[in-house]
Each structure stands twice: as C-alpha cells, then as structure tokens.
Amino acid sequence: MDTLDYADTTRGPSATDKLHFHEAGEGHPLVLLHGSGPGVSGWSNFSKNLPVFARDFRTIVVDMPGFGASPDMEYDRPYPEVAAETIVTLLDDLGIEKAHLLGNSMGGWVALETAALAPDRVDRMALMGPGGLYAPLLGPMMSEGARRLNAFLVDPTREALEAWVDSMVYDPATITPQLLHERWANATAPRAIERMRAVMASLGLPGKAPLWARTDEIPHKTLVTWGRDDRMLPPDGALFALRRMPKADLHILGECGHWAQVERKHDFESLVTEFLTR
Numbered sequence: 001m002d003t004l005d006y007a008d009t010t011r012g013p014s015a016t017d018k019l020h021f022h023e024a025g026e027g028h029p030l031v032l033l034h035g036s037g038p039g040v041s042g043w044s045n046f047s048k049n050l051p052v053f054a055r056d057f058r059t060i061v062v063d064m065p066g067f068g069a070s071p072d073m074e075y076d077r078p079y080p081e082v083a084a085e086t087i088v089t090l091l092d093d094l095g096i097e098k099a100h101l102l103g104n105s106m107g108g109w110v111a112l113e114t115a116a117l118a119p120d121r122v123d124r125m126a127l128m129g130p131g132g133l134y135a136p137l138l139g140p141m142m143s144e145g146a147r148r149l150n151a152f153l154v155d156p157t158r159e160a161l162e163a164w165v166d167s168m169v170y171d172p173a174t175i176t177p178q179l180l181h182e183r184w185a186n187a188t189a190p191r192a193i194e195r196m197r198a199v200m201a202s203l204g205l206p207g208k209a210p211l212w213a214r215t216d217e218i219p220h221k222t223l224v225t226w227g228r229d230d231r232m233l234p235p236d237g238a239l240f241a242l243r244r245m246p247k248a249d250l251h252i253l254g255e256c257g258h259w260a261q262v263e264r265k266h267d268f269e270s271l272v273t274e275f276l277t278r
Helices: 042-046 079-093 106-117 144-154 158-166 177-187 192-202 235-244 265-277
Strands: 021-024 028-033 057-062 099-104 122-128 222-227 248-253
Touching: 021 042, 028 042, 028 079, 028 106, 042 057, 042 177, 057 079, 079 106, 079 192, 099 106, 106 122, 122 265, 144 158, 144 192, 158 177, 177 192, 222 235, 222 265, 235 248, 248 265
Parallel strands: 028 057, 028 099, 099 122, 122 222, 222 248
Antiparallel strands: 021 057
C-alpha cells in the first residue's frame, strides 16, 4: 500500500461538527492533525504518510475547522482551544474511546490542548515542531517563517506564497512545481485567505494560560520531533516547555526544516511508528 486515493479514503462529514477526514487502516486509532498556513489541509500535509501509518493503525487524517473541506467555526477563544473540542467530539462520533495523536505545528498545539482538555481520551502523542510550546531562548519572538506567513496574509501574491513555502524546508529542492501549484490553488480558493486570517486572528483572543506554561499538566508519553533547521518554529524555543513535560522525549532531525514528514519522511515515520508501538 504505497499510495492511497483522496476519494477512496474520504470520510465525513462527522455527525456533530461536520469535520471532513480521511481514514485508512486497522488497529489502534491514530489521529493526524495538520498545521496551518496557505493551502493547508489534512491531505496536503499527510497524504504521503497515510499509507505507511495505515499499515499499523486505524489512521484518521482530519481537516481541522476552517481548513480543507471542513466548515468554519466561531472563534471566541484561541483557535487551538476551539479545535481541541472538535477533536474530542470527533472521537465521540466515531466511537473511539482513546487514540494516539500526531500533530504538526498548529496541529501539535491542538493535540496538546486535546490532551489537556480530555486526558483520558488521549493515549500517546507524536508532535513535530508543535506550536504553543514556542518560547524562544535564543532567536526572535517572531521567526522568519512567521514573518513570511504574515506577509502573505497581508498581500497574498504568488511570490509571497513561494517565499513562505521556502521557509518551511531546509532543502529548496524539496519544493516541486506540483507542490507550489497545489498550494497556490488551495490558498486562493474561495474564502481560503479569509478563513486563514480568522484562524490567525483568534490567537490574540483571551484564553487559557500559554500552553508552554501548562505543559506540566500533560502526563502523556510524548515524542517531540523537531527539524534542526526549522525557520518557522526554531527548536531552541521548546527547551523550557519540554523540561516541564514529565514524559516527553525530544528528537532533533538534522538537515530538516518545519516539514519533517516531507524532508525526513522515512526517518520520521519510523520514529513515530516505533514510539507508538513499543
């Protein structure tokens, strides 16, 4: 099972929040949560990884609220807190008592908020460059990747998109013309930019204490992977929070940016599978 088709794996909408998702494989449930950014969806983030994880797990790739084919929601709090509630509801709708969570960037933040919200519904977590943990010790508060993302949201040109995508990877050769074409098409789809702006604006709303200050409340066994060359969320920003997570292991991937699932695909998949099945 080297490839899986978009249509054949499409499921949903879920009964309650109408989330769109993909599903493949059998075994212990594993829910994959994508990051944020122009043209992002569960499929764009994880379509190449889904066949591998489906060998061992009932793998569910979610379009989180406001992304992909899932509907918008009202954000009266920071997005990750709202999205975490929809993930718990999705587990209810699918009859899943407990699941592993794998989250990338914003999806990592949502995974952690889900674990804090409903700790008995989460088994283990695998996070890559997770948002919410970033409290920089050495670098600037606003990273290069964040600046380029903001620039695109202010002036959504093709050039601004390409600059943002470039900041996601260590090796520019990773960025294929097909990838850029798909991202541009998705990012400029009707209302896509407005949806992304709403998600990002919600991060400034009042909510709980910063996630990095609450990590001691998360007792789950957690594998945190981080690209050494991540320009979106540089890994030095996680050190404080990781010291407070009682059961977290950190693995740094060399020659790797923010998209570990792409640039170090096989290593990342092996690390996650071994961690979740040990």
